[in-house]
Amino acid sequence: KQEVTQIPAALSVPEGENLVLNCSFTDSAIYNLQWFRQDPGKGLTSLLLIQSSQREQTSGRLNASLDKSSGRSTLYIAASQPGDSATYLCAVNPGGYNKLIFGAGTRLAVHP
Amino acid sequence: GAVVSQHPSWVICKSGTSVKIECRSLDFQATTMFWYRQFPKQSLMLMATSNEGSKATYEQGVEKDKFLINHASLTLSTLTVTSAHPEDSSFYICSARLGSPNTEAFFGQGTRLTVV
Numbered sequence: 001k002q003e004v005t006q007i008p009a010a011l012s013v014p015e016g017e018n019l020v021l022n023c024s025f026t027d028s029a030i031y032n033l034q035w036f037r038q039d040p041g042k043g044l045t046s047l048l049l050i051q052s053s054q055r056e057q058t059s060g061r062l063n064a065s066l067d068k069s070s071g072r073s074t075l076y077i078a079a080s081q082p083g084d085s086a087t088y089l090c091a092v093n094p095g096g097y098n099k100l101i102f103g104a105g106t107r108l109a110v111h112p
Numbered sequence: 113g114a115v116v117s118q119h120p121s122w123v124i125c126k127s128g129t130s131v132k133i134e135c136r137s138l139d140f141q142a143t144t145m146f147w148y149r150q151f152p153k154q155s156l157m158l159m160a161t162s163n164e165g166s167k168a169t170y171e172q173g174v175e176k177d178k179f180l181i182n183h184a185s186l187t188l189s190t191l192t193v194t195s196a197h198p199e200d201s202s203f204y205i206c207s208a209r210l211g212s213p214n215t216e217a218f219f220g221q222g223t224r225l226t227v228v
Contacts (some may be wrong), residue, residue, distance in 0.1 A: 014202075027154065029183055031213050032214055034216065034217060034225045036219070041222070043116075043221040043222040044156075044205065044219035046217065046218060049216045051214060060157060089155065089156070093213060093214065093217075098209075098213040100217055102156045104154065107153055
């Protein structure tokens, strides 16, 4: 059974710091992994999608890496801003299934 | 990215009544849509996978007679919470893919359901 874990559960940093969010999964047989952002009381915004054959994806200040064999992904946020404050969720798409398995998320607070 | 619209964004209903939530893919056709439930400060729990023109596939532990899902067209799926009770109060979110399982998933804004 695929399980997804995110560390840390919460993070508070001053503005301008570079930071790394971690995601691990137990079964390496995945189609892809997707990172999302969720603001309080809102839906999810897709940030990055990494296919199983890829090692990383970049969008602006965000960079996500994938090491499928070790069951790990990281989301790197450069030069953090207060507007980055949100919950970040990673989700894996298990091979052979059309669904997403979510981690519990990392609650990020960036203070001025 | 693609847009998934969910309506209503919040609803309050009395115990025993039914509530319908709509999920629309605005700029693409979605053969498959997904319904999730999220409890406060917890992650998303998949309730069911909705396939256009056929019956939904429910996850273990989800009552299909309580959570009725209809996917009548390629752009619309509905979730009806029947005979709602306070324990059904939650945040419900729908999702759709652009195509096959390895494509990106997009999410609606969510619906906050409160049963009083």
